[in-house]
Each structure stands twice: as structure tokens, then as C-alpha cells.
Amino acid sequence: MEFMSDMLGGADAGKPSVFELVAQTKMTELLEPALRHITSVYAHRYPRYLIRILNLHEEVYAAVMLVVERHYLRNYGGSFTEHFYGMKRVRTRTIGGSKALTGGNVWGSLVFLVGLPLVKSRLDQYYDKISGGDAARLLGGAFAQERHIEADADVEDGAGVRADIRRRLVRLLAVARQLFQRFYPHVNFAYHLSTALYYVAYMFDRTGYSSPWLHVLGLQMRRLSAADYRAMDMRTGDTSGLAAAPNGSVLRGLRNIVARLLGGGLDVLRVALPLAIFFYRFLEWWYRSDFHQRVQQKPVPPPPMPLRPHPDGVGVPVDQTVCALCGRPRTNPAMLPTGFVFCYPCIHRHVADAGTCPVTLTLATVGDIRKLYADA
Ligand SMILES: [Zn+2]
Structure with missing residues (x-):
């Protein structure tokens, strides 16, 4: 029983359980496909604008999440999904009596929240491309190697210094590609193993850090306390008292209004994004189950009668x-x-x-x- 209560973070009320952290990560992983699905649905209707967004979906998503996560990190001390699950990030070392995130902590967190997934996804795609994707997995490495030999043969002709440099460059790139192809699976494995090990160590209280990235940043996850919520309410209450702002500075007042409108829009996401995930999950279920087929399968109507021959x-x-x-x-x-x-x-x-x-x-x-x- 003691073990179970430890797993649920019972001893330290402020320490989030592994289950909360995993649920939070899963929700983050669902956001991107959900938004991609919604974009692709609307791209059918408004292809002129949305096809371009769809083609650059990962970059656009990263740019949007950069704004969203920065807003949540600065105002609530946690990423969007962390805040959704009632968690925040705190510094392990107190500076000036406070454990709140500094500007550097926010940007460091953004690198691991937004930058790392984007880079990893791009590398995954590149690895799939050079290793021949599914065809190579089925047919073995020979398939992918053949394709490279073909590609290299294209530049083997030509003479002169420039051609020579080009040839060397191509060879160098080929070596780099081979090294990448050889070692990337190991890097990828280490990446997943380290996150798994951190979860296990965190579960058994061997470390206070729930992920290697938080360890690098020197940040830990904590549950939001009643005092935290009260402080957040106070802050939103403060900004609403805009009329009482120091007089004279119209510009600052305007800036406050813009910031509040933007902030309000981003806070709406707290409801909108989980709804998007729900909608996406619903559609997934809808198309996979035979329920929608039963609804859509209407009996075929009889063909229209041919016109009668004229006398x-x-x-x-x-x-x-x-x-x-x-x-x-x-x-x-x-x-x-x-x-x-x-x-x-x-x-x-x-x-x-x-x-x-x-x-x-x-x-x-x-x-x-x-x-x-x-x-x-
Ligand atoms: Zn005829």
C-alpha cells in the first residue's frame, strides 16, 4: 500500500504523480495531429490559403505553440498542457527567495517544449527518407543503398577543379549521411530510454526530475496549490482594474489593452484545444467503427425509368x-x-x-x- 501511495505521489502533496505527467505528455502528443486533421478538413473547403499551411504544418504549429507556451509559461509557470493538468514548473534553486521561472527558464523550457519535438520530427522524416522508408524495412537495406548509388553516379562525370570539389563534397555528404543512418537509431533509442528511465526513477523517488530536459534546465514539476490559484486570480483581477492605471500614459494603456486581448484569446485555448482533441478522437472513432457505415448505408434507389418511346x-x-x-x-x-x-x-x-x-x-x-x- 505504501508503494502505491508513493506512486501516486502521496508522501509529498505537491509532487505530481507519474500518471499525471504521462497523461499530460499524451495530451501534448495529441494536439498536433488533432490540429492537423482540422486544418486538412478545412483545406478541402478553402484550398487556396490552407494548403500552404498544411504543407508547412509542423513549422506553423511550432510557431503557434511558441506563442501559446510562452504565454502559459510566463503567466502560469507551466506549459499549456501542464497548466491544464494543474501543474507548474519551479526552479530547484531559489533566487531572491522565489522559485518562479525567470526569462531564461521560460526560453529554455520553450527550446525543449517546441524546438526539440520539431527537430526530432524533421530528423525522423529524414531518416525515413534516406533509409528508404517502409520499402527498405520490407526489402532490407539493399533497396536504399541502390538508390544512393544511382544518385552518386549522376555527379561522377565531368572534369576540372570545380567538378573535383563537387565530387569530394558529394562524397563527404554521402559519408555524413551514412553515419547519420547508422547512428540515428541509437540516438533515438537513447532518447526514449532516458525519458523512460527518468519516469521510473521519479516514480521511486530517486530523482525529483520527471524528465531529462527538466534536469538540464534545473526545473521540477509541482502541483498547483490553492495559493497559486489565488495568486493567478489576483493577477487577472489587477489587470482588469485598467482604469486605475497611472494616468498620462495613453500608449501604455493601449499596450495593456492589446496584451489583455491577446492574453484573453490565448486563455480561451484552455477550453478550445481540449475540445479540438475530443473532436479529433470522436472523428477517429466515427470513421473506424462500423457505426457510421450503418448510418450511411442507405438502400440503393431504383434507377429512373427510361423515357417512353415516342409514337x-x-x-x-x-x-x-x-x-x-x-x-x-x-x-x-x-x-x-x-x-x-x-x-x-x-x-x-x-x-x-x-x-x-x-x-x-x-x-x-x-x-x-x-x-x-x-x-x-
Ligand atoms: Zn447504327
């Missing part, structure tokens, strides 16, 4: 493979919207001359004729 028309031949116009077996079958099929040359000539369907005598143009690719 003054050419009439429908008894043999359905015969063209009503020439009386011979159809060649190059073509159809009118009325549903009757003729030889293409016959119906083209007839419609060009008479402008009607020969059977029903309804109006038709040459543009209405549809070629049939399976002989009826």
Missing part, C-alpha cells in the same frame, strides 16, 4: 444488340441521356442533324452523347 420515333428494335438507326449490330456503342444506345457514328449524325433523341424525340445535343466502354 413518331424510330422505335426500339426487338434485338437489344441492334442499333435502332442503322438496324445492324451496334459498333462503338454510345448513349443519350434518355437511356437508349446506338452506334456512335449513327447517333452523332442524327443528333447533329435533328437535335433530338431518335426514339423519344426529346431534345438532345452532340455534347449529350456518352461513349459506352463496355458493350451493352
Whole structure:
């Protein structure tokens, strides 16, 4: 029982449990695909503006999160999801009697919150590209190597000093690429292993740091206390008393209003982003379950009845493979919207001359004729 209460952070009420930290990380990982999904849905509707954003999605997302996370770190002492789970970051060393984050701590946190995931995702993509992606995983490394040899062969021709330098540069890049290809999986493994080890050590109280990045920054996670919430309320209360701001400085007043509007917008995200994740999860479930298929599967309606042949028309031949116009077996079958099929040359000539369907005598143009690719 003691062990369980330790896992739940029972001994130190301010220490978040591993479960809270993992949940927080999972939520961070869900934000990006959720927003990407919503962007791609709207990109279908407004492709002119959103396709560009979609192509640069990771960079745009990083830029947006830089603003969001900076706002939350500065005002609430934790990242967006950390604050959502009622946590904050504190310095392990007190400076001036306070453990609150300094400007340097905020930027250091941003490097690991926004910069590192972006760089890692780019490196992952690059590794997938040079190692041949899924094809190489299935067919073995030979597939990827063949592609490189092909690429290198392109620059092997040419003479002179410049070509020589180029050739050397290409070879150097090839060596760098090979080294990267060889060692990146190990780096990646170390990355995941270190975070896992930190979680375990944190769970057994061997370290106060829940991740290697926080250790580097000298920051620890704490639960938000009642005093923290009161302090936050006080601060938002302070800024609302804008009328009492020192008089004379119109510019500062304006700046305050802009900052408050921006801050208010960013605070709305506390509701909007979790809703986006919920929406994304719902869509995921919706498309994966057979529930939506059951809703969408309506019985196929009967085809519309063909128009009745006009008494003054050419009439429908008894043999359905015969063209009503020439009386011979159809060649190059073509159809009118009325549903009757003729030889293409016959119906083209007839419609060009008479402008009607020969059977029903309804109006038709040459543009209405549809070629049939399976002989009826
Ligand atoms: Zn014909």
C-alpha cells in the first residue's frame, strides 16, 4: 500500500504523480495531429490559403505553440498542457527567495517544449527518407543503398577543379549521411530510454526530475496549490482594474489593452484545444467503427425509368444488340441521356442533324452523347 501511495505521489502533496505527467505528455502528443486533421478538413473547403499551411504544418504549429507556451509559461509557470493538468514548473534553486521561472527558464523550457519535438520530427522524416522508408524495412537495406548509388553516379562525370570539389563534397555528404543512418537509431533509442528511465526513477523517488530536459534546465514539476490559484486570480483581477492605471500614459494603456486581448484569446485555448482533441478522437472513432457505415448505408434507389418511346420515333428494335438507326449490330456503342444506345457514328449524325433523341424525340445535343466502354 505504501508503494502505491508513493506512486501516486502521496508522501509529498505537491509532487505530481507519474500518471499525471504521462497523461499530460499524451495530451501534448495529441494536439498536433488533432490540429492537423482540422486544418486538412478545412483545406478541402478553402484550398487556396490552407494548403500552404498544411504543407508547412509542423513549422506553423511550432510557431503557434511558441506563442501559446510562452504565454502559459510566463503567466502560469507551466506549459499549456501542464497548466491544464494543474501543474507548474519551479526552479530547484531559489533566487531572491522565489522559485518562479525567470526569462531564461521560460526560453529554455520553450527550446525543449517546441524546438526539440520539431527537430526530432524533421530528423525522423529524414531518416525515413534516406533509409528508404517502409520499402527498405520490407526489402532490407539493399533497396536504399541502390538508390544512393544511382544518385552518386549522376555527379561522377565531368572534369576540372570545380567538378573535383563537387565530387569530394558529394562524397563527404554521402559519408555524413551514412553515419547519420547508422547512428540515428541509437540516438533515438537513447532518447526514449532516458525519458523512460527518468519516469521510473521519479516514480521511486530517486530523482525529483520527471524528465531529462527538466534536469538540464534545473526545473521540477509541482502541483498547483490553492495559493497559486489565488495568486493567478489576483493577477487577472489587477489587470482588469485598467482604469486605475497611472494616468498620462495613453500608449501604455493601449499596450495593456492589446496584451489583455491577446492574453484573453490565448486563455480561451484552455477550453478550445481540449475540445479540438475530443473532436479529433470522436472523428477517429466515427470513421473506424462500423457505426457510421450503418448510418450511411442507405438502400440503393431504383434507377429512373427510361423515357417512353415516342409514337413518331424510330422505335426500339426487338434485338437489344441492334442499333435502332442503322438496324445492324451496334459498333462503338454510345448513349443519350434518355437511356437508349446506338452506334456512335449513327447517333452523332442524327443528333447533329435533328437535335433530338431518335426514339423519344426529346431534345438532345452532340455534347449529350456518352461513349459506352463496355458493350451493352
Ligand atoms: Zn447504327
